Amino acid sequence: MIALLKRDLALAVRAGxxxxxxxxxxxxxxxxxxxxxGPQSELLSRIAPGIxxxxxxxxxxxxxxxxxxxxxxxxxLPLLATSPLPLEAVALVKGVAHWITTGLxxxxxxxxxxxxxxxxxxxxAFLLITLLIGTPALSMIGTxxxxxxxxxxxxxxxxxLLVLPLYIPTLIFGAEAVRRGADGFSAAxxxxxxxxxxLGVFAFLPFATAAALRVNLR
Amino acid sequence: xxxxxxxxxKKFMATTAPVLPWVMWGAGVTLVVGLVWGFFFTPDDYRxxxxxxxxxxxxxxxxxxxxxxxxxxxxxxxxxxxxxxxxALAAKAAGPIGIVxxxxxxxxxxxxxxxxxxxxxxxxxxxxxxxxxxxFYLGYMALWTAIEDDDTAADLTSVLCIVGSVFAVLSRxxxxxxxxxxxxxxxxxxxxxxxxxxxxxxxxxxxxAGFILLFVGxxxxxxxxxxxxxxxxxxxxxxxx
Amino acid sequence: xxxxxxxxxxxxxxxPVLEGVSFDCAPGEALILRGPNGIGKTTLLRxxxxxxxxxxxxxxxPEDSGAYASHADGIKSQLSVTENLAFWAEVHGGQLADxxxxxxxxxxxxxxxxxxxxxxxxxxxxxxxxxxxGRKVLFxxxxxxxxxxxxxxxxxxxxxxxxxxxxxIAVIATHIDLGLDxxxxxxxxYKAAQDAAGGSDEAFL
Numbered sequence: 001m002i003a004l005l006k007r008d009l010a011l012a013v014r015a016g017x018x019x020x021x022x023x024x025x026x027x028x029x030x031x032x033x034x035x036x037x038g039p040q041s042e043l044l045s046r047i048a049p050g051i052x053x054x055x056x057x058x059x060x061x062x063x064x065x066x067x068x069x070x071x072x073x074x075x076x077l078p079l080l081a082t083s084p085l086p087l088e089a090v091a092l093v094k095g096v097a098h099w100i101t102t103g104l105x106x107x108x109x110x111x112x113x114x115x116x117x118x119x120x121x122x123x124x125a126f127l128l129i130t131l132l133i134g135t136p137a138l139s140m141i142g143t144x145x146x147x148x149x150x151x152x153x154x155x156x157x158x159x160x161l162l163v164l165p166l167y168i169p170t171l172i173f174g175a176e177a178v179r180r181g182a183d184g185f186s187a188a189x190x191x192x193x194x195x196x197x198x199l200g201v202f203a204f205l206p207f208a209t210a211a212a213l214r215v216n217l218r
Numbered sequence: 219x220x221x222x223x224x225x226x227x228k229k230f231m232a233t234t235a236p237v238l239p240w241v242m243w244g245a246g247v248t249l250v251v252g253l254v255w256g257f258f259f260t261p262d263d264y265r266x267x268x269x270x271x272x273x274x275x276x277x278x279x280x281x282x283x284x285x286x287x288x289x290x291x292x293x294x295x296x297x298x299x300x301x302x303x304x305x306a307l308a309a310k311a312a313g314p315i316g317i318v319x320x321x322x323x324x325x326x327x328x329x330x331x332x333x334x335x336x337x338x339x340x341x342x343x344x345x346x347x348x349x350x351x352x353x354f355y356l357g358y359m360a361l362w363t364a365i366e367d368d369d370t371a372a373d374l375t376s377v378l379c380i381v382g383s384v385f386a387v388l389s390r391x392x393x394x395x396x397x398x399x400x401x402x403x404x405x406x407x408x409x410x411x412x413x414x415x416x417x418x419x420x421x422x423x424x425x426x427a428g429f430i431l432l433f434v435g436x437x438x439x440x441x442x443x444x445x446x447x448x449x450x451x452x453x454x455x456x457x458x459x
Numbered sequence: 460x461x462x463x464x465x466x467x468x469x470x471x472x473x474x475p476v477l478e479g480v481s482f483d484c485a486p487g488e489a490l491i492l493r494g495p496n497g498i499g500k501t502t503l504l505r506x507x508x509x510x511x512x513x514x515x516x517x518x519x520x521p522e523d524s525g526a527y528a529s530h531a532d533g534i535k536s537q538l539s540v541t542e543n544l545a546f547w548a549e550v551h552g553g554q555l556a557d558x559x560x561x562x563x564x565x566x567x568x569x570x571x572x573x574x575x576x577x578x579x580x581x582x583x584x585x586x587x588x589x590x591x592x593g594r595k596v597l598f599x600x601x602x603x604x605x606x607x608x609x610x611x612x613x614x615x616x617x618x619x620x621x622x623x624x625x626x627x628i629a630v631i632a633t634h635i636d637l638g639l640d641x642x643x644x645x646x647x648x649y650k651a652a653q654d655a656a657g658g659s660d661e662a663f664l
Binding site (some may be wrong): 226227228231303367369370445448449451452455456 | 473474518653654658659660662663664
């Protein structure tokens, strides 16, 4: 498992753009929002938690179709399937690798972008924590979607259609926690529920992902 | 003699074909009776006036929208476990019916809500949940159409249906957490305190029965179509080989 | 350590292509599969390797000892030759031994990125993977595509001396003569009948 994780990370670094593109997209979306809704700091600060979360979610979506597509093209996938590594472990590693290359950089960049939207001072900690808890779930759910669409030639758009509805609970709890934090309320409920979703996703989705991969390898 | 014998496509066709006209006629008659009774022979609500009568379409459609998804979940599980083609094709056939029911529920809800809440749409938990359900139907049907191989499509949509069901329930509660809402509580419940009077309750039951019959009829019809399509493709493939 | 195949039926795209395939391989034996295009060589090899379910019959070889290789050999162009091989060795719980690089004439290329290799060199790298994973039962689908005569001989030597010599087994679909002393299985007689049972659309006919 470690070997696969190391390889995927090395590939992401060497292929270039793996980290950069998602981050750049995140930045651009955040920059576009004030053009759309107007420059009033008050308004921006009120919608900042939601915008930051939605933008992070969309940025994480961008690279999903590459999770299995490259391994499918060059034939690595059947070779991994016949290796001692169970496909469930492959699915888990792919999700983790996607998080390290996408979710983690987005999480770390989010506070900086929070300044652009006048995020309330009290909300920064919550933004960081919810993204840290929530983005792994986004990656794992996305890995499941990628496994469903791996055999399709133009699966990218379909992948978004399949994955975005599955993102709803994570988004709701994440953005809600930041909003409560910004308003000075307790966000404990939302944080606990979001953590529960992430744990549940990592416990069960590797199996569903592996099942989908097996079907697609046939 | 086991119930699974009917999972054979030919046996299923032969058994359901004679029943189908009866179901369709039954659905038509029941719906006409229920709707006419509901629309013209029940008193207006003292608060909501005659708008309340859209309830005879809204409630059955909303119930079916959810129950059809549950039926798809069950048939998907049957396909994954027992590999009966009829089961997978019935799930495929039910999808478009479910999405139409969801749309009817959303549309009638908007028409009903407008005079009472003064707006066509509010981000109320129940309305939002149905919008989310609509998205789940959309993704499910899109996956069916995107995959060429029939059995692969059946497998993958079944997996999606199971995972989607879990997330649909999660979304339902997440949405409750997110906004408490102004939709009235359940219209029909089996509690002692009925919130709908008997005069409204009986025609509503007839309408629900009509919707259920209509769904059963449509699902049988569409499953027949899917079976014939598969058969045509199978024969074509054998001819080419 | 041996491979038994009995009355195997395989399907491609849900339709039976081969039926009643039976053979045995003892340790150190290879088997060459022959047959016209589309007869089902690739399908048979994928089924043997467990990548797709068999329609009928049985395949028996010790668990976790099979490996599959086709023209797509899982080579990552951004990784160097040794990194590629070390990865597959590690996934299979082993380590990259230097003699593998010698066997496949990759010593001079060891630090090159796989993306900069020629088609033939890449193919050698793909085949070298078989040397590092320590699997005893190999299912090879056209292993010598785009190899020159010298490399073909090198691969055949490795297969004979190192793999089979140490008690390995290989089932190979190939059109050229590898110079192995191995029996040939002609697949044409096993072609599934028009109305063969077991297809996924059978219930609809």
